[in-house]
Amino acid sequence: MWKLFKYEWRKQISSKLIIGCILLALCAFYVLGTVLHKEGWAEIAMVFLVLAGMFAAIYVGVESLLVLNRDIRTKESYMLFMVPKSAYQILAAKILAAICQIFLTIVMFGAAFMVCFTAYMAANESLADMLNYLRQMVEEMFEVEIEWDIVLRGILTMFVAWINMIASGFLAIISVRTVLSRTKLAGVLAFAVYILLNWGTSALSGKAVELFADSGPVVLQESIALGVMAVITVICLILSGWMAEKKLSV
Amino acid sequence: MLLECDNLAKFYGRKPAVRNISLKLETGHIYGLLGPNGSGKTTWMKMVSGLVKSWKGDIRYQGQPLSCHDKAEIAYMSTEPFFYSFMKIKDVGTYYADFFADFDRDRFYRLLDRMELDLNDKTRTLSSGMAAKLKLAATLARDAKLYLLDEPLNGIDLVARDRIMETIVETSAPKNTIVMSTHLVDEIEGTIDGAIFVKEGEIVLAGSMEEIRAQYDEPIADLYRKIYGGY
Numbered sequence: 001m002w003k004l005f006k007y008e009w010r011k012q013i014s015s016k017l018i019i020g021c022i023l024l025a026l027c028a029f030y031v032l033g034t035v036l037h038k039e040g041w042a043e044i045a046m047v048f049l050v051l052a053g054m055f056a057a058i059y060v061g062v063e064s065l066l067v068l069n070r071d072i073r074t075k076e077s078y079m080l081f082m083v084p085k086s087a088y089q090i091l092a093a094k095i096l097a098a099i100c101q102i103f104l105t106i107v108m109f110g111a112a113f114m115v116c117f118t119a120y121m122a123a124n125e126s127l128a129d130m131l132n133y134l135r136q137m138v139e140e141m142f143e144v145e146i147e148w149d150i151v152l153r154g155i156l157t158m159f160v161a162w163i164n165m166i167a168s169g170f171l172a173i174i175s176v177r178t179v180l181s182r183t184k185l186a187g188v189l190a191f192a193v194y195i196l197l198n199w200g201t202s203a204l205s206g207k208a209v210e211l212f213a214d215s216g217p218v219v220l221q222e223s224i225a226l227g228v229m230a231v232i233t234v235i236c237l238i239l240s241g242w243m244a245e246k247k248l249s250v
Numbered sequence: 251m252l253l254e255c256d257n258l259a260k261f262y263g264r265k266p267a268v269r270n271i272s273l274k275l276e277t278g279h280i281y282g283l284l285g286p287n288g289s290g291k292t293t294w295m296k297m298v299s300g301l302v303k304s305w306k307g308d309i310r311y312q313g314q315p316l317s318c319h320d321k322a323e324i325a326y327m328s329t330e331p332f333f334y335s336f337m338k339i340k341d342v343g344t345y346y347a348d349f350f351a352d353f354d355r356d357r358f359y360r361l362l363d364r365m366e367l368d369l370n371d372k373t374r375t376l377s378s379g380m381a382a383k384l385k386l387a388a389t390l391a392r393d394a395k396l397y398l399l400d401e402p403l404n405g406i407d408l409v410a411r412d413r414i415m416e417t418i419v420e421t422s423a424p425k426n427t428i429v430m431s432t433h434l435v436d437e438i439e440g441t442i443d444g445a446i447f448v449k450e451g452e453i454v455l456a457g458s459m460e461e462i463r464a465q466y467d468e469p470i471a472d473l474y475r476k477i478y479g480g481y
Contacts, residue, residue, distance in 0.1 A: 003348045003349060006348075007334070007345070010336065011334070011336070014336075075328065075330045075331065075332040076332055076333075076334055076335070077301075077332075078301060078326070078328050078332040079332050079333060079334055079345070081300070081301055082299060082300075082301065082321060082326055083321060083349040083350075084318060084319050084320070084321040084322035084349065084350075085318065085349075086318045087318075178304075245303075245318075246303060246304070247303050247304045248303055249296070249301065249302040249303050249304065250301050250302075
């Protein structure tokens, strides 16, 4: 499975290099702005860093789905499916690669923010100032107030939702390619199934939360929604693996 | 018996690609799977190599139902190039070595040398002929028990064809079986010792070359014309 992972990783590494280059440029712009006390430059760089982070998180997920679609649709599928590995192992390698890709992206952005943070600390005063600066900036951008424990819960929710996005995408692509492999509209249909699956996941999570709406704290409700999403994610992956193993022709 | 297929059928929608195929392949032979385009040769090969699923009938490899683990001993080569576009030729060798325990890297390099391919060339820049040679080098560098070569001579010039047929004959051994699908019957007549004629997804004639020659008393190429051309 690690060998499968190695090649899945390699299929998507180019986009990480591009993201890395963009981050380097933005960091350089920020550091330059901080050192030269050009606050406008630093603020622009920080806004673009945040926007690039959001875009990158979505793109890394979408890219995993595009790679799977290509791996099934084109002749490159033989390369993947001729190896003596089960479809479950192949999909597990793909999911693992997708998770590692998002972690790499997070690490790259973390490093970029650390560079910016260090530059700010070197040019200005204290950690408290930096955190206040970050808080103010995010509050101004999104017009919300920040509480760090909520932020952490939000990160966990985003991570599970992100994995769910990949898993439901896998199921949508594999189910459509299994049933309608020779249809030109397979891509459009896969997207429609994907939207449907995500709608279903949201509806089920919502229903589960409603059940406990009057009897528990918000944290419990959020945990239930998260749990439902996690269960749906596992079901999507198992179904995808089963369909690929038993039904999918390439 | 290396491979047994019993009443195999595969439909794409309502259209049959393969129907009622029953055959047995023994070890130590080179079989020609003959038929025009669309006759079901590729589908059958992909079924045996585990790339086409959801079929009816039974495939048994060495007496057991076919499983994904059998791909470790079955070497399939498709008609079209299938290597990842980010790979160089040497990466193809690494990929095969990573996944197939029977892959012989030295033999791969020797075959590349014979086919005049450069290790550092990118797969996406290869001409169709070069890509065909690379597919064959990678596949035949495996010490597989069953080789399924789908149109190995497609896109190959006349001189290279001789070299490829030599390599296929060299690869043939008492411990393995080679199945070549082709419609270039003249090219393989002297090489194969068994022939399977497929028409519209069904086997219309199969047997050893001795049996077929004894029964029909004419070259395979003429028989091919008779079966598919109706003359």
